[in-house]
Amino acid sequence: MSTTFLILTSFTATALPAMLVKSIVGYLVAFGVGLVVYLAISKLFYSRILASRDREPARYWVALQWISTGFLWSQWLVQDLANIFAYLPRQLDMSMLIFALVVMLALHAYLFYRRGGAIQGIVTSKTNTQDIRSATLIDFAYALILIFFKELSNVPMSTTWVFLGLLAGREIGLVLMLKVTSLNQAGRTAASDMAKALAGLIVSIAVAFAMPYLAAYTGGFTHDHAHPVTVSPD
Template sequence: MEILILYTGFLLAAYAVIGNDVIQTLGTFISSNNKTHWTSLWGFAGIILSATLIFGWYMYDGDVSYQRLNSITLPETLKWWHLIAPLALLIITRLGIPVSTTFMILSVFSSQQFIEKMILKSVYGYGISVITAFLIYLLIAQRLESKASLENVHKTNQKRFWIVAQWLSTAFLWSQWLIQDFANIYVFLPRRLSIWELLGSLVVILSIMAYIFKNRGGKIQEMVNQKVNTRNIRSATIIDLFYGVILFIYGNYNAIPMSTTWTFIGILAGREIAINYLLNKGKLKSSYQLIAKDFAKVSLGLAISISIVYLIQLIKTF
């Protein structure tokens, strides 16, 4: 029974985490390459994922979480209620709500003090992302995000450059996101994987990714498509690069897991405000409404996550 719960938990967590979080890193990549066949995009992302996973497994003696799970032990006995969190996350993902998978999945196995550390790091990440994106886009929006400048991207020489730049920035961002979120996917499995467990889990994850790519991101993708110019290859490249740099610097500051969802929403929010302030002042009100809507969604996700943790704690007392 325990083995069944362990592998069921992994399957649910893998599908829910990838379905909910993958759009944070690959959403703009999918939008701006909507004419490219999904198998090419999936193959590219799959190679990066495989390399990142195998590298972590090799460097950290079988620990694919890059030591993010060092302070989160796998219980000696898994109970049915451990599946509540990934199952709830799966349902929420299907509804298109960008919930924080870090809070939802890891909190079930964490102490209250560690949960507080994860929340604090994530909230700071959101604030840093908003401020950084706003300040940077104040400097570059008129040059790189105006209608006239974006039309120049369609010139053959510039388009080739930005195609290469986007795929490189996506590879960098995707690897940094994976380092953060492998912990959410693998929390149900042993902290040290055998070679067969590694390869088996890799096949499962790549299969789930194929489904996500074939459906062009699903519901969560709508949050990306609604933002200004996100379908443009240059805009998508810049977003990916900034997001990757923040995850690389702030996310790796320590081994405490953080919500990449909050960081992603923060970048989109700061960017949206700056672009509309400089270029589309008539749309500032609608921009604030859209950002407030996104923030309300992630806050709802956090509230649901905390509620589920308390529900599980209540069940454990019986």
């Protein structure tokens, strides 16, 4: 389930069409990038990764993994912090900022403890994604795509959809070049992932549009009183 659709639509329902269009474009662009990149590198580079996946990678891959992960997290936070801080006042004092950061760090620590939880199965079901070299390449590609869309416009988007598009393009590229599985299987997996994302979108929209009625029933705020969220993700 995309937190972007779930949270921001709850605050500003009119932003949904623009977010949806940008997220669909994000999926398609990421799919294309994943396909082209892995078509280009599969024979010369990725086949070596698959052939040596039972051996310990060179130690410099550890440093590259840390760098790529930090790079990706920075770009992901630029995109998704708007989803969290939509709940907070536009001007934060130091105590509120510290409280928000502590809560977010604690929740992320729990996710790390759970090793990503059930949703991690989507990632690990793909070809050789647990190899540190594969993960490094995915992180770099994902972060660069997020930078592109951050500069493209200030409209929030679903980073979940971008990630699913990148994984789908990658998997099909590997299938076409290295025959790691059948093309039908790769297509079914991509379709299954997208179906789950669409189901999450439907639930998100339903929850978001139910919020004003719940707020009115409980005497809370409606969309008209919500903080604006069409701000730069910076």
